[in-house]
Amino acid sequence: MNVNIFTHDLRGIWLVVPDTLLVSVAILALGIVLGMILYVLQQRNNFIIRSICRLYVSYFRGVPLLIHLLIFYYGLPVVLQVISTAFNLHINYEHLNPIYAVLLSYTMYSSSFISEIIRGSFMSVGQDQIEAATALGYSRAQAFWKIKLPQSLNESVPKFLNYYVLLIRQLSLAFMVSFVDIFAKAKLESAINYRYIESFCAAAVVYWILCVVLTFIFKKYENYLRRYEKVVVV
Amino acid sequence: MLKVDSIVKKFGSKTVLNGINLSVKQGEVVTLIGPSGTGKTTLLRSINLLERADEGSVSIEDLTVTNATKDKKKILDLRRKTAMVFQQYNLFKNLKVIDNIIQPQVVVKGVDKETARRRAIELLHQVGLSDFADYYPVQLSGGQQQRVSIARALGLDPEVILFDEPTSALDPELSKEVLNVIKQVADTGISIILATHEMQFAEEISDQVIFMEKGNIVEQGSPRAIFHNAQNERTREFLKNYQQYVSSDEKKVEVDKFEEVERLKVI
Numbered sequence: 028m029n030v031n032i033f034t035h036d037l038r039g040i041w042l043v044v045p046d047t048l049l050v051s052v053a054i055l056a057l058g059i060v061l062g063m064i065l066y067v068l069q070q071r072n073n074f075i076i077r078s079i080c081r082l083y084v085s086y087f088r089g090v091p092l093l094i095h096l097l098i099f100y101y102g103l104p105v106v107l108q109v110i111s112t113a114f115n116l117h118i119n120y121e122h123l124n125p126i127y128a129v130l131l132s133y134t135m136y137s138s139s140f141i142s143e144i145i146r147g148s149f150m151s152v153g154q155d156q157i158e159a160a161t162a163l164g165y166s167r168a169q170a171f172w173k174i175k176l177p178q179s180l181n182e183s184v185p186k187f188l189n190y191y192v193l194l195i196r197q198l199s200l201a202f203m204v205s206f207v208d209i210f211a212k213a214k215l216e217s218a219i220n221y222r223y224i225e226s227f228c229a230a231a232v233v234y235w236i237l238c239v240v241l242t243f244i245f246k247k248y249e250n251y252l253r254r255y256e257k258v259v260v261v
Numbered sequence: 262m263l264k265v266d267s268i269v270k271k272f273g274s275k276t277v278l279n280g281i282n283l284s285v286k287q288g289e290v291v292t293l294i295g296p297s298g299t300g301k302t303t304l305l306r307s308i309n310l311l312e313r314a315d316e317g318s319v320s321i322e323d324l325t326v327t328n329a330t331k332d333k334k335k336i337l338d339l340r341r342k343t344a345m346v347f348q349q350y351n352l353f354k355n356l357k358v359i360d361n362i363i364q365p366q367v368v369v370k371g372v373d374k375e376t377a378r379r380r381a382i383e384l385l386h387q388v389g390l391s392d393f394a395d396y397y398p399v400q401l402s403g404g405q406q407q408r409v410s411i412a413r414a415l416g417l418d419p420e421v422i423l424f425d426e427p428t429s430a431l432d433p434e435l436s437k438e439v440l441n442v443i444k445q446v447a448d449t450g451i452s453i454i455l456a457t458h459e460m461q462f463a464e465e466i467s468d469q470v471i472f473m474e475k476g477n478i479v480e481q482g483s484p485r486a487i488f489h490n491a492q493n494e495r496t497r498e499f500l501k502n503y504q505q506y507v508s509s510d511e512k513k514v515e516v517d518k519f520e521e522v523e524r525l526k527v528i
């Protein structure tokens with residue numbers, strides 16, 4: 028192990044950290060939007076809509092993320108080609124940025140988990156809370172916006188943040204479609220000089236630091252959100 | 262002022278309320294007593310429409326909601342003339358004590374926040390919890406939580422407050438502070454319907470006592486008439502059994518205390 032190569036690799040890898048964090052944020056945000064839609068559709072009493080949702084969830088959960096990624100990577104240009112010839116549009120589908128495949132596959136995959144987080148967080152709001160609001164004269168909408176949503180957010184936001192830390196690590200699969208995240212950068216660094224151990228150790232250190240720091244911050248935030256559930260001795 | 266007219270409520274094939282009539286005058290305190298499972302809670306919940314009756318109607322002043330009423334606005338309006346105090350307090354757990362009293366005023370009555378806050382401070386003072394404004398509900402004892410929930414109800418200036426066994430989750434010491442607050446509320450001239458197992462308190466506070474059994478009103482009258490001169494055999498029996506039940510319950514508390522002391526010794 029050569030320390031100079033290690034620090035050199037470390038510096039190189041730090042450069043892609045902002046992109047990795049940013050893409051993970053985008054995936055999380057899109058995943059929450061899609062997960063919310065999925066949750067709302069699942070609450071409908073329509074058999075067909077619910078069956079489609081169930082199919083969607085079971086497909087995206089049942090197939091490994093890597094496969095989704097590759098299907099989107101190779102499938103997206105084909106779909107775009109069909110669309111652009113059908114509508115006579117001029118879409119450049121041959122040199123598509125891999126980020127689109129990454130965003131789509133990760134978002135859809137995540138949404139199937141996130142809709143469950145949302146469902147669980149709404150279910151965690153006690154019936155007694157809603158009943159108290161109703162009994163005091165809150166309308167259904169008021170009870171939702173003033174009581175149910177705030178309480179369920181305090182439950183779900185920490186879970187979203189945990190999922191975010193997971194996403195950062197899962198993004199390492201995206202090197203398969205030549206998206207450069209922390210892991211992909213480490214691979215590139217090592218390919219230059221065949222010093223694998225240095226660059227992967229550097230990647231490990233970066234992942235580890237990110238994980239520890241983010242988890243620490245998120246935990247503090249979670250404790251803040253849940254402050255009303257703790258008995259604080261005064 | 263409040264009138265309940267031949268309310269019938271069924272859960273599945275089970276008739277829980279079997280044609281209940283009830284009227285409450287302005288400022289009157291009405292207590293519901295009767296064995297467990299008799300329908301006291303269901304009656305209170307039907308009055309503020311948490312449960313919709315299968316037959317009959319509820320009126321407060323000039324507003325009437327029957328089993329057939331679909332108009333959401335009307336239902337909400339009637340509900341807003343009542344406020345409910347639950348056995349398990351049901352405070353909003355994510356809100357501080359003061360916000361538990363402010364928010365309903367803002368949401369339900371459209372009061373501006375500053376006015377609501379001033380009112381909340383007054384109410385907290387009234388229930389003896391001025392020092393606890395910035396606490397969260399879990400940080401309070403059961404008795405304190407129940408007093409907050411009474412303050413929360415009062416903030417809405419309801420025509421009538423419905424109390425569903427407000428002290429049965431509390432031990433006697435804590436019950437007393439809650440009962441004192443309820444007594445204060447009664448003195449302000451607000452109408453009260455109270456389901457309770459605290460017979461002594463019922464006798465002290467009520468203008469009208471209603472003995473219910475199996476979804477029917479068996480007997481009703483002044484506290485004197487019910488507790489000392491009941492006409493109905495069932496009423497007398499209930500009160501007699503009740504006395505026994507209470508005294509054996511007290512014994513049980515003593516035993517628990519004894520065990521507690523023993524346990525502490527061991528530790």
Ligand SMILES: Nc1ncnc2c1ncn2[C@@H]1O[C@H](COP(=O)(O)OP(=O)(O)OP(=O)(O)O)[C@@H](O)[C@H]1O
Pocket residue numbers: 272277295296297298299300301302303304426
């Ligand atoms: N949501 C419900 N579904 C089915 N049955 C119910 C429901 N709520 C109440 N019941 C039944 O209705 C009956 C009356 O219940 P209720 O809670 O009104 O009695 P209660 O007089 O308040 O009793 P307690 O003194 O124990 O509080 C009981 O037999 C109960 O099992």
Ligand SMILES: [Mg+2]
Pocket residue numbers: 301302303425426456
């Ligand atoms: Mg009850």
